[in-house]
Amino acid sequence: MAPRFGTSGLRGLVTELTPDLVSAYVRAFLRACPQGAGLYLGHDLRPSSPALAGVVAEAARHAGVPVTDCGALPTPALALAARRAGARAVMVTGSHIPADRNGLKFYGPGGEISKADEAAILSGLGEPLPPRTPPAPLACDASAGEAWVHRYVTAFGPEALTGLRIGVWSHSAVSRDLLLAALRALGAAAVVELGRSTAFVPVDTEAVPEGVRARIKAWTAEHRLDALISTDGDGDRPLLADACGQIVPGDLLGQITAALVGAETVVTPVSSNTGVEAGGRFRRVIRTRIGSPFVIAAMEEAGGRSVGYEANGGFLLGFDAHLEGPLPQLPTRDSLLPLLAPLSLAQAAGGLAALVGREPARFTAADRLEGVPDGKAQALVAEFGASPEELAGFLAILGEEIRSLDRTDGLRATCASGRIVHIRPSGNAPEMRLYVEAETPAAARDLLERGLRKLELTLMRMTLETNSG
Structure with missing residues (x-):
C-alpha cells in the first residue's frame, strides 16, 4: 500500500x-x-x-x-x-x-x-x-484526555448513567482508559473492562466480523450488561451493543444523538440509512459524499443548528448545545457523544434495544473486500456504471431490481423492494466496500453477505479476463 x-x-x-x-x-x-x-x-x-x-x-x-x-x-x-x-x-x-x-x-x-x-x-x-x-x-x-471526558460529564451530569451495567471492550483503543473514566464519572452502576490487548487490534466499527459479534454477545450475557461500548483505534468512531449483544449501527446512533442535542439540520453521507428522513424530526437533511470533509463543508454552508454523522457513527456537533449542562460545538468526528446520548436515554425508554426500536425500521450493514487494488475497484464501478445491464444482472442475482441510481459516491442503487445496494472503492485503503440497507437487521446482513460473495466472484472474473487478454 x-x-x-x-x-x-x-x-x-x-x-x-x-x-x-x-x-x-x-x-x-x-x-x-x-x-x-x-x-x-x-x-x-x-x-x-x-x-x-x-x-x-x-x-x-x-x-x-x-x-x-x-x-x-x-x-x-x-x-x-x-x-x-x-x-x-x-x-x-x-x-x-x-x-x-x-x-x-x-x-x-x-x-x-x-x-x-x-x-x-x-x-x-x-x-x-x-x-x-x-x-x-x-x-x-x-490533561487533554481528561478535558475530553470532563466536557461530557458537564454536559450530561454525574447521574446520567445511574443504574446501568456497562462493559468496555478496551482492545488496543487509545480511548480505553478515558471511556472507563467517563462511565464511572457519569454514575454507571458497574463498569466492566473486557478484552484489553497489548497488541494492536484493528477495529472497524462499520464492519464488525462475526467472530467479534459473537464475543460481544457472550460478554453481555456473562456479565449481565445493559450495554457494551468501544471505539476504533484512535477513538473517533463509536461501537455500542445492547443488552443482547446486538451492535447498534452508527447511523442509528447519529439519528438518536442529533435529536437529543436539538439539531435542525442533519448532514450525513449517502451511505447512512434513510430513517433520518423518514423520522420527520429534522427540518432539513443534506446528503454528501462519504468522508468527514464533505460532511463538514455541508455543515458550514448550512450553518445554524447543524450536526453531521457518518455510517461509522462518528458525530460532528456544529453548534453550542445544552443538555444538563453546556455542550460547546466540536465540528470534528467524535465517538463519546454518540455513545453517551443513547445510553443516557436507555433506562427511561425501557432499555437500549427499546430505544433503538423507536427509530424508523431501516437498517444498514457494511463490509469490505480487502486487498483489492484501487485500479481494479475503480474499474468494477466504471463497468457497472457504464453498463446498466451489468449492474442489473448483479442485482438480479441478489433478488433485486433497480429502481434508481445515485452516483454521488460510487454507485448507490435503490431497488424496487426499497432496499439499497451501494458499491464504492475505499478512499483510503486497497478495499472494495459494500453498503446495504433493508427493512430488518437480518435482511440487511443477508443481503450484505450475498452481495460480498457476488462482488468477489465478479472481481475474480475481471482478473481472469485481464490475464487472459
Whole structure:
C-alpha cells in the first residue's frame, strides 16, 4: 500500500512512511494552513506511532512552530484541545487499519482540514526545504484526555448513567482508559473492562466480523450488561451493543444523538440509512459524499443548528448545545457523544434495544473486500456504471431490481423492494466496500453477505479476463 493522501489524511505502510516523507507532509501542512498558535500533537497505541510522532514534532519545530505533545489520546480529544488553544494539530494514527500501516490526520484551529486544504498540501509537497533554524519550543500536555471526558460529564451530569451495567471492550483503543473514566464519572452502576490487548487490534466499527459479534454477545450475557461500548483505534468512531449483544449501527446512533442535542439540520453521507428522513424530526437533511470533509463543508454552508454523522457513527456537533449542562460545538468526528446520548436515554425508554426500536425500521450493514487494488475497484464501478445491464444482472442475482441510481459516491442503487445496494472503492485503503440497507437487521446482513460473495466472484472474473487478454 503506497502512501496515500485523502479524506482521512496520509496513510501507508509503516515501512513507506519515511522520516523524509512524513516531514514533507508536515511542512506542506504548516505552509498550507498557517493560522494557529503552534501545533498540538497526539498519537494512538500502534507500535510505530510514538516514533512517527517524534518525526512530526521535529519537522514542525525546525519549521519554527512550537509543539505541544499530548501523548497517547483519542483524536477528538486532541482536536478539542487544539481548538481551545487556537492551534493546529496532527494526530498520528492509522485509525482502523492493521498495525503494519499508519498515518497522519491534520487539523486546523477550527477542526478537520477541508478539501481545499488537502489540495494546497499536495501542491506544496515539492517546495524546497527551508533553511534549518534552531528548533521552536516543545511542551507537554497530559490533561487533554481528561478535558475530553470532563466536557461530557458537564454536559450530561454525574447521574446520567445511574443504574446501568456497562462493559468496555478496551482492545488496543487509545480511548480505553478515558471511556472507563467517563462511565464511572457519569454514575454507571458497574463498569466492566473486557478484552484489553497489548497488541494492536484493528477495529472497524462499520464492519464488525462475526467472530467479534459473537464475543460481544457472550460478554453481555456473562456479565449481565445493559450495554457494551468501544471505539476504533484512535477513538473517533463509536461501537455500542445492547443488552443482547446486538451492535447498534452508527447511523442509528447519529439519528438518536442529533435529536437529543436539538439539531435542525442533519448532514450525513449517502451511505447512512434513510430513517433520518423518514423520522420527520429534522427540518432539513443534506446528503454528501462519504468522508468527514464533505460532511463538514455541508455543515458550514448550512450553518445554524447543524450536526453531521457518518455510517461509522462518528458525530460532528456544529453548534453550542445544552443538555444538563453546556455542550460547546466540536465540528470534528467524535465517538463519546454518540455513545453517551443513547445510553443516557436507555433506562427511561425501557432499555437500549427499546430505544433503538423507536427509530424508523431501516437498517444498514457494511463490509469490505480487502486487498483489492484501487485500479481494479475503480474499474468494477466504471463497468457497472457504464453498463446498466451489468449492474442489473448483479442485482438480479441478489433478488433485486433497480429502481434508481445515485452516483454521488460510487454507485448507490435503490431497488424496487426499497432496499439499497451501494458499491464504492475505499478512499483510503486497497478495499472494495459494500453498503446495504433493508427493512430488518437480518435482511440487511443477508443481503450484505450475498452481495460480498457476488462482488468477489465478479472481481475474480475481471482478473481472469485481464490475464487472459
